[in-house]
Amino acid sequence: MRLFRFLAFGAAIFAIAAMVTTLLGWSLPAMVAMGAACVSALSAGIGSTLARTPHPEEAPVVALPLAALPLAAAESPLPALEEPRSGEPLRVELPGLSDARLRIRFARAIAAGVPTMTEEAAFALIERFENMRGNTSKAAKSARDFKAALSEGQGAGHAPVAVQAERTRGVIKSQRESIAIMTDHNRKGAKDLRTMGNELESGMDLLKGIEEITERSRLIAFNMAVEAARIGEKGRGFRVIVGELRRLNDQTVDFSHKVSELLVRFRDYNDSVVARLAEETERVAKDVQGGMKAAEEAVESLIAASGTADHFARDVSALVEIIDKDLDGVLESLQFQDITRQMIEGALKTLDEAGLDVENSLSTLGLVDSGAADLARRERIRKVLLDRSRTKGEKAAIMEVKS
Amino acid sequence: MKFLAVDDSSTMRKIVSLALKGAGHEVTEAEHGKDALAKLEGTSFDCIVLDINMPEMNGLEFLTARKFKPAVAKIPVIVLTTQDETSMRDQAMELGANAFLGKPFQKEDLLASVKKLLGV
Ligand SMILES: [Mg+2]
Numbered sequence: 001m002r003l004f005r006f007l008a009f010g011a012a013i014f015a016i017a018a019m020v021t022t023l024l025g026w027s028l029p030a031m032v033a034m035g036a037a038c039v040s041a042l043s044a045g046i047g048s049t050l051a052r053t054p055h056p057e058e059a060p061v062v063a064l065p066l067a068a069l070p071l072a073a074a075e076s077p078l079p080a081l082e083e084p085r086s087g088e089p090l091r092v093e094l095p096g097l098s099d100a101r102l103r104i105r106f107a108r109a110i111a112a113g114v115p116t117m118t119e120e121a122a123f124a125l126i127e128r129f130e131n132m133r134g135n136t137s138k139a140a141k142s143a144r145d146f147k148a149a150l151s152e153g154q155g156a157g158h159a160p161v162a163v164q165a166e167r168t169r170g171v172i173k174s175q176r177e178s179i180a181i182m183t184d185h186n187r188k189g190a191k192d193l194r195t196m197g198n199e200l201e202s203g204m205d206l207l208k209g210i211e212e213i214t215e216r217s218r219l220i221a222f223n224m225a226v227e228a229a230r231i232g233e234k235g236r237g238f239r240v241i242v243g244e245l246r247r248l249n250d251q252t253v254d255f256s257h258k259v260s261e262l263l264v265r266f267r268d269y270n271d272s273v274v275a276r277l278a279e280e281t282e283r284v285a286k287d288v289q290g291g292m293k294a295a296e297e298a299v300e301s302l303i304a305a306s307g308t309a310d311h312f313a314r315d316v317s318a319l320v321e322i323i324d325k326d327l328d329g330v331l332e333s334l335q336f337q338d339i340t341r342q343m344i345e346g347a348l349k350t351l352d353e354a355g356l357d358v359e360n361s362l363s364t365l366g367l368v369d370s371g372a373a374d375l376a377r378r379e380r381i382r383k384v385l386l387d388r389s390r391t392k393g394e395k396a397a398i399m400e401v402k403s
Numbered sequence: 404m405k406f407l408a409v410d411d412s413s414t415m416r417k418i419v420s421l422a423l424k425g426a427g428h429e430v431t432e433a434e435h436g437k438d439a440l441a442k443l444e445g446t447s448f449d450c451i452v453l454d455i456n457m458p459e460m461n462g463l464e465f466l467t468a469r470k471f472k473p474a475v476a477k478i479p480v481i482v483l484t485t486q487d488e489t490s491m492r493d494q495a496m497e498l499g500a501n502a503f504l505g506k507p508f509q510k511e512d513l514l515a516s517v518k519k520l521l522g523v
Contacts (some may be wrong), residue, residue, distance in 0.1 A: 129421070130421070331510065332509060
């Protein structure tokens with residue numbers, strides 16, 4: 001009867017082992033291997049220790065001769081165990097059972113460490129989340145300010161960039177028109193001066209006519225002098241007139257020369273003024289037009305840049321919004337830390353209950369598992385688990401298991 | 404608005420805080436029902452975000468205790484739990500909860516509940 005219960009008990013241990021492997025996320029082969037190890041250890045332990053041998057100090061240890069016992073053996077007729085004579089619990093050496101009980105303790109330690117570790121990871125992520133959110137709100141604010149500066153201007157009295165550029169474009173256009181009008185006026189002025197130069201030339205031609213007239217009047221004076229000399233005393237009055245006529249002629253020639261010189265100087269001066277005016281007008285017009293063109297191009301670039309900047313600010317805002325949504329998604333995912341923690345807590349509770357079931361079953365059977373307190377056994381299992389563990393956290397949890 | 408976030412999970416408390424603070428609210432944290440009742444003494448809150456599964460005093464026990472404290476009973480409660488089941492929802496609402504959200508929750512849903520309850 002006791003043996004029968006023992007086998008049922010072995011099956012329970014196997015179930016616990018399977019649960020532990022599932023809890024720790026071990027692979028199916030590992031689970032099978034552990035299950036098999038559990039069963040063989042239980043069978044071997046039971047088989048090697050069924051024969052009653054007195055314990056040196058405490059209650060006698062029973063060896064169960066069931067080395068080749070299959071799992072289904074519970075159904076076959078089994079030799080009944082002899083009840084212990086005294087009321088003391090029977091100390092049994094069941095390596096599989098002891099191993100399983102120790103492994104449960106290690107599994108518990110490993111699983112118990114998971115919530116702390118995931119919580120630390122979650123907090124590290126949340127810290128980064130907060131940093132990132134801080135940065136995204138800064139970026140969003142910059143984009144907003146930038147956009148406001150573009151569309152509303154910077155503070156009182158400052159028109160927005162786009163408006164300023166548009167206004168400048170208007171000013172340049174009207175300046176260009178003014179310059180064109182001024183250049184036109186200058187050109188017309190130069191033309192008028194050139195016409196005046198031509199008029200001066202005509203004046204000089206007129207002076208040539210005066211010279212001809214004085215030459216002819218000089219000839220008349222000469223003839224008159226000859227005639228006056230011929231008529232003698234009676235021509236005295238004529239001689240006076242001839243003298244006056246000659247003086248007049250000389251004065252006219254002198255005057256005409258002076259006027260001619262003046263006109264030549266004036267014409268030359270006019271010519272140089274016309275040439276300089278035309279040259280300067282063209283140069284200034286060219287310079288101003290060049291400057292206007294550069295200013296116009298600058299304004300056009302500014303208008304284009306303000307459009308690009310507006311787009312840029314909008315893109316930044318959109319990007320910040322996407323990042324914020326993603327960050328919210330991260331926060332949502334992190335809530336699984338609480339969910340997995342509760343699941344692990346549930347699993348640990350079940351594991352504790354399973355351990356208690358084992359203790360109760362042993363107690364009901366009046367048995368004491370002497371192997372579970374064996375330090376060498378515990379260290380051997382610790383070594384196996386350490387060799388197999390893949391993470392630092394798992395190793396640390398395994399190392400923390402004490403008696 | 405002033406919120407009291409009650410949850411035994413520090414991760415959850417932090418996440419709830421971030422969501423509410425992001426919307427411009429103030430948040431105080433409590434680890435379980437008893438802690439929440441202690442924090443509600445002398446300090447006024449506009450809303451309580453309450454977990455159900457907690458040590459010391461769970462959410463349902465808190466809701467029951469709240470009924471006997473007129474000042475606390477007036478404060479609206481949003482239940483936020485992993486036990487997102489109809490039976491739990493009914494139980495919580497019967498005990499006086501004003502809104503019920505499952506975990507993991509979405510920030511928008513929490514803020515929508517806040518808006519519905521407080522108009523902000
Ligand atoms: Mg909880």
